[in-house]
Amino acid sequence: MDQPRRQYRRESEQSRRASLIAATQSLVAEGGPQAATVRAIAARAGVTPGLIRHYFRTKDDLTRAAYIALMDGMTDKGADALEGVGAMPEERLAAFVAAGLRPPVLDSAAVGLWAGYMHQVRNDPVLLQVHEAGYLRYRDALEALIAALPREADAAQLRAEAIACNALIDGLWVEGSLLPGSFAPGEIITIGLRSVGAILGVDLLAHSAMVSDTGKKLT
Amino acid sequence: MDQPRRQYRRESEQSRRASLIAATQSLVAEGGPQAATVRAIAARAGVTPGLIRHYFRTKDDLTRAAYIALMDGMTDKGADALEGVGAMPEERLAAFVAAGLRPPVLDSAAVGLWAGYMHQVRNDPVLLQVHEAGYLRYRDALEALIAALPREADAAQLRAEAIACNALIDGLWVEGSLLPGSFAPGEIITIGLRSVGAILGVDLLAHSAMVSDTGKKLT
DNA sequence: GCCTGAGTTATACATTTGGATAATCTCGCG
DNA sequence: CGCGAGATTATCCAAATGTATAACTCAGGC
Numbered sequence: 124m125d126q127p128r129r130q131y132r133r134e135s136e137q138s139r140r141a142s143l144i145a146a147t148q149s150l151v152a153e154g155g156p157q158a159a160t161v162r163a164i165a166a167r168a169g170v171t172p173g174l175i176r177h178y179f180r181t182k183d184d185l186t187r188a189a190y191i192a193l194m195d196g197m198t199d200k201g202a203d204a205l206e207g208v209g210a211m212p213e214e215r216l217a218a219f220v221a222a223g224l225r226p227p228v229l230d231s232a233a234v235g236l237w238a239g240y241m242h243q244v245r246n247d248p249v250l251l252q253v254h255e256a257g258y259l260r261y262r263d264a265l266e267a268l269i270a271a272l273p274r275e276a277d278a279a280q281l282r283a284e285a286i287a288c289n290a291l292i293d294g295l296w297v298e299g300s301l302l303p304g305s306f307a308p309g310e311i312i313t314i315g316l317r318s319v320g321a322i323l324g325v326d327l328l329a330h331s332a333m334v335s336d337t338g339k340k341l342t
Numbered sequence: 343m344d345q346p347r348r349q350y351r352r353e354s355e356q357s358r359r360a361s362l363i364a365a366t367q368s369l370v371a372e373g374g375p376q377a378a379t380v381r382a383i384a385a386r387a388g389v390t391p392g393l394i395r396h397y398f399r400t401k402d403d404l405t406r407a408a409y410i411a412l413m414d415g416m417t418d419k420g421a422d423a424l425e426g427v428g429a430m431p432e433e434r435l436a437a438f439v440a441a442g443l444r445p446p447v448l449d450s451a452a453v454g455l456w457a458g459y460m461h462q463v464r465n466d467p468v469l470l471q472v473h474e475a476g477y478l479r480y481r482d483a484l485e486a487l488i489a490a491l492p493r494e495a496d497a498a499q500l501r502a503e504a505i506a507c508n509a510l511i512d513g514l515w516v517e518g519s520l521l522p523g524s525f526a527p528g529e530i531i532t533i534g535l536r537s538v539g540a541i542l543g544v545d546l547l548a549h550s551a552m553v554s555d556t557g558k559k560l561t
Numbered sequence: 562g563c564c565t566g567a568g569t570t571a572t573a574c575a576t577t578t579g580g581a582t583a584a585t586c587t588c589g590c591g
Numbered sequence: 592c593g594c595g596a597g598a599t600t601a602t603c604c605a606a607a608t609g610t611a612t613a614a615c616t617c618a619g620g621c
Contacts, residue, residue, distance in 0.1 A: 133568050133617055155461030157376050161609060171570050172609090182609065235464070238457040242374035245454070258521075283529075287537040290513030291506065297516075298509050301460075302474075310502075318506040321541045352587055352598055380579060390600050391579085401579060 129171070140178050140188070142168045147189040151239040152232035159186070190240050190250055194257040200228055201261060212271040217331035219268055220319050223292050224299065224312045234300040262289045272325055288319050348390070359397050359407070361387045366408040370458040371451035378405070402466075409459050409469055413476040419447055420480060431490040436550035438487055439538050442511050443518065443531045453519040481508045491544055507538050 146167035150159040161182055165172040179185040204222030208215055222228065244250040266285035270276070276284070292315060299311040313328070320327040365386035369378040380401055384391040398404040423441030427434055441447065463469040485504035489495070495503070511534060518530040532547070539546040 128570065128615065131569055154465065155375060174569060235461060238460040241457040242454060246373065283533050286517065287533050290517050291510045293516060294509030294513030297512060314502050314506050318541050322537050347585065347600065350599055393599060
């Protein structure tokens with residue numbers, strides 16, 4: 124009557140850590156930190172709970188690793204957005220803004236992850252540092268793109284504009300991710316481009332006409 | 343050696359419910375939903391855990407009540423912002439925007455609360471309805487204020503502008519609450535007014551000059 | 562082909578959690 | 592001043608959680 128011991132495959136440390144981290148992220152995204160119990164994580168990753176402790180000294184370690192992986196991924200996506208885009212400042216800024224307002228960045232799970240980790244980030248110095256670094260990197264990239272526009276602007280103005288544009292993108296990101304059914308396809312991107320343009324006094328919509336919703340250039 | 347039974351005071355149902363709700367909110371704001379255990383809530387409210395069940399059938403009931411109270415409070419604050427302000431459309435809009443960008447709305451605990459409840463809201467139909475109602479009420483109020491501006495704008499444009507302004511306010515709210523040290527006093531409000539004005543093509547800063555940082559009219 | 566070591570599972574444990582129930586204390590009312 | 596009602600506490604309980612440890616099994620080296 125006692126079933127045989129579950130059979131398994133040995134896998135590389137790399138792939139096991141990755142799948143445990145992925146399981147953690149998806150659980151936090153769906154149900155918040157409280158849903159990411161060791162047992163739930165193990166089940167989703169297809170292993171038994173004990174294995175977690177084999178790869179992570181403690182559950183907090185896994186949590187931290189999952190958050191760091193999240194931030195790294197976001198940064199990479201930001202950099203990708205400028206890949207292969209023209210040299211014209213308006214075009215580059217438009218591509219950057221649009222990239223933050225469509226999947227995979229604009230995604231219900233991403234907002235859920237971000238919210239789920241907020242408290243852990245606030246109470247953990249290590250995560251706080253990771254978070255601030257990622258946040259400022261994004262805002263600095265935005266400010267650099269704004270500074271490259273053919274306008275006259277002093278440092279204080281650039282800073283204020285970067286804060287405003289960043290807030291606008293963040294707000295649209297949250298709105299669009301949380302209420303995906305309330306917006307027509309591409310509506311969030313259009314609103315984002317028009318509003319950022321209005322704040323900066325340039326026309327971004329005209330410079331993004333050649334970029335489709337998927338981010339690929341139309342040919 | 344056995345200490346006597348802890349002495350207590352009987353209080354009205356109203357005040358007990360209120361203090362339990364307040365305790366729940368502060369705990370969620372500080373440490374997320376996981377920090378709001380029945381024992382922690384009871385301790386913060388100065389009662390024993392069993393009392394929670396006397397006033398709320400289950401812990402989920404208390405959680406729901408705390409969220410509903412939060413949303414109601416936000417709505418009230420939004421209405422208060424328009425109290426005693428002049429009739430000029432620009433002035434009213436400026437007051438509304440500014441109210442969302444200073445305490446008590448702009449507050450680290452408020453963002454923490456919002457984030458902490460996000461998953462619970464997403465997975466609970468009752469809370470979801472409360473949330474959507476509160477959200478749309480805010481956005482509609484904003485759209486009405488925008489529509490009152492002396493400009494020409496069709497319905498589609500008004501909708502898009504309301505979405506954009508709402509996102510901007512939300513984003514600044516999050517940024518300002520999470521990184522309070524990064525901004526000079528009033529900087530968030532100034533940026534918000536200027537940016538909303540830019541999006542709508544009106545000058546809100548001029549019409550808010552008579553409103554100080556505390557929201558009281560200067561005399 | 563076996564045998565050793567590391568990857569993986571199974572089991573156990575102390576703690577914490579939300580919930581249930583009975584005992585007890587407070588306070589308004591006669 | 593007594594007393595009854597119900598507000599509040601104390602105690603108990605089953606389930607879930609993170610962690611520790613022992614047992615097993617897969618894979619490569621001799």
